Amino acid sequence: MAASAIASATEFFDARRSRPVEWRKAQLEKLDGLLRDNAMVICKAVAKDLGRHDFTTLGGDVLIVLGEIANVLSNVETWAADEPVEAANGKAFVRKVPKGPALVIGAYNFPIQLTLSPVVAALSAGCSVVVKPSELTPTCAATIDALLSKLEGVYVVQGGPETTGALLDSPQWGHVFYVRVHFSWLPGARPPALTRMRARL
Numbered sequence: 001m002a003a004s005a006i007a008s009a010t011e012f013f014d015a016r017r018s019r020p021v022e023w024r025k026a027q028l029e030k031l032d033g034l035l036r037d038n039a040m041v042i043c044k045a046v047a048k049d050l051g052r053h054d055f056t057t058l059g060g061d062v063l064i065v066l067g068e069i070a071n072v073l074s075n076v077e078t079w080a081a082d083e084p085v086e087a088a089n090g091k092a093f094v095r096k097v098p099k100g101p102a103l104v105i106g107a108y109n110f111p112i113q114l115t116l117s118p119v120v121a122a123l124s125a126g127c128s129v130v131v132k133p134s135e136l137t138p139t140c141a142a143t144i145d146a147l148l149s150k151l152e153g154v155y156v157v158q159g160g161p162e163t164t165g166a167l168l169d170s171p172q173w174g175h176v177f178y179v180r181v182h183f184s185w186l187p188g189a190r191p192p193a194l195t196r197m198r199a200r201l
Contacts, residue, residue, distance in 0.1 A: 002166040005155040009101040009128040010172050012153045019126045021080050027123050027151050032069045034147045049137035061112035072124040098126035100174020108136035118177035128153040135160045
């Protein structure tokens with residue numbers, strides 16, 4: 001399963017199908033609609049896996065991702081545009097190109113937001129994406145699979161640590177996303193810390 005997803009994502013990226021800004025916007029608009037149409041399905045999945053109230057899921061997962069999508073849709077054309085630079089002879093510019101297929105490894109504590117936010121980032125950059133949801137939240141993982149299966153260039157792989165290891169062993173990745181958020185509410189404790197693992201480039 002992992003090998004098949006890696007091959008599909010690599011083929012999609014190498015064919016340059018993910019590069020056009022129009023394609024990026026179309027996938028993000030589709031994801032926006034899927035989140036809006038399935039907000040209560042997502043809430044039920046998070047409640048089943050984590051016992052979390054719908055209000056928390058809507059605010060801490062769904063609305064955050066919708067806000068990120070809106071921000072990208074408003075700015076991606078500017079971000080992706082060539083940047084002119086001064087040159088001694090003639091015209092020169094900086095062209096931004098996608099780095100390669102992206103791998104997203106989901107986290108269990110906010111299984112929707114911490115999985116889909118990196119997907120939004122990867123799609124906005126013009127990358128194909130392989131997503132490995134957390135095996136510790138199986139209902140959410142299945143929901144993520146059902147939603148993302150409707151997008152082009154996005155491939156979901158289910159599994160545990162062995163699957164994650166097999167995915168990380170691939171040299172194909174342009175970027176690897178893994179986010180772990182640690183909340184500590186003890187008096188005098190540090191604020192919530194956000195840690196990003198080093199991408200294997």
